[in-house]
Amino acid sequence: MRQTPAAGRRAVVVDDEQALAGLIGSYLERDGFDVTLCHHGGAAIDVLRDVDPDVVILDLGLPGIDGVEVCRQLRTFSDCYVVMLTARSEEVDTLIGLSVGADDYMTKPFSPRELMARVAVLMRRPRRAASNGVVASAPALEIGSLQLDVDGREAHVDGELVPLTRTEFDLLAALAVRPGSVLSRRALIDAVWGTGWVGDDHLVDVHVLHLRQKLGDTAQEQRFVRTVRGVGYRIGTGS
Numbered sequence: 001m002r003q004t005p006a007a008g009r010r011a012v013v014v015d016d017e018q019a020l021a022g023l024i025g026s027y028l029e030r031d032g033f034d035v036t037l038c039h040h041g042g043a044a045i046d047v048l049r050d051v052d053p054d055v056v057i058l059d060l061g062l063p064g065i066d067g068v069e070v071c072r073q074l075r076t077f078s079d080c081y082v083v084m085l086t087a088r089s090e091e092v093d094t095l096i097g098l099s100v101g102a103d104d105y106m107t108k109p110f111s112p113r114e115l116m117a118r119v120a121v122l123m124r125r126p127r128r129a130a131s132n133g134v135v136a137s138a139p140a141l142e143i144g145s146l147q148l149d150v151d152g153r154e155a156h157v158d159g160e161l162v163p164l165t166r167t168e169f170d171l172l173a174a175l176a177v178r179p180g181s182v183l184s185r186r187a188l189i190d191a192v193w194g195t196g197w198v199g200d201d202h203l204v205d206v207h208v209l210h211l212r213q214k215l216g217d218t219a220q221e222q223r224f225v226r227t228v229r230g231v232g233y234r235i236g237t238g239s
Contacts (some may be wrong), residue, residue, distance in 0.1 A: 015059040041065040075101040175235035184232035
């Protein structure tokens, strides 16, 4: 039975495979979304501006401009959730897609039910606070030259605002509220994506890579987000 769309429950599917886009759209409608379909990268930006969706299912290989460029432009005006679809499984596709702000990715062919499960997990993450009660409310945090305003969802390094995606901010906040504690990939997934998330937990590594780049960290000098080999990640400026 198709659910009545809740306020703000809007989705856009951008895929040039019209049959697949229609199938994904039908599943989203069953879950209560108002759905808009788009089949061309060149038209996608105008559609996304007009609809202002909560979630976007975005194919990497599009005619006109590709999904990476669509996502890059989308992130200049929206913090909606983005799930990238790719027909190629090479790691570079994942890295590129997530580097421009996608929250998750799936490789074709995939199960529409699994896609809906991932969308459901994303939608449980509130817009104005880190998910699952990880950071319900917290004062401003300082880690060396990094200042983190959890409630205001802003991060500054050396006084300069760092433009983080929602996922990057939630990942940083999950670490920052536990200074010195080591969190495994699974613990970070539970904190940021939710306990119901399924998929490759190395997704965390990709987001950490981009988070470090934005914070000015390097592999040699991990000023803020530190790798604890064989365990996970922690935040802190100590050795």
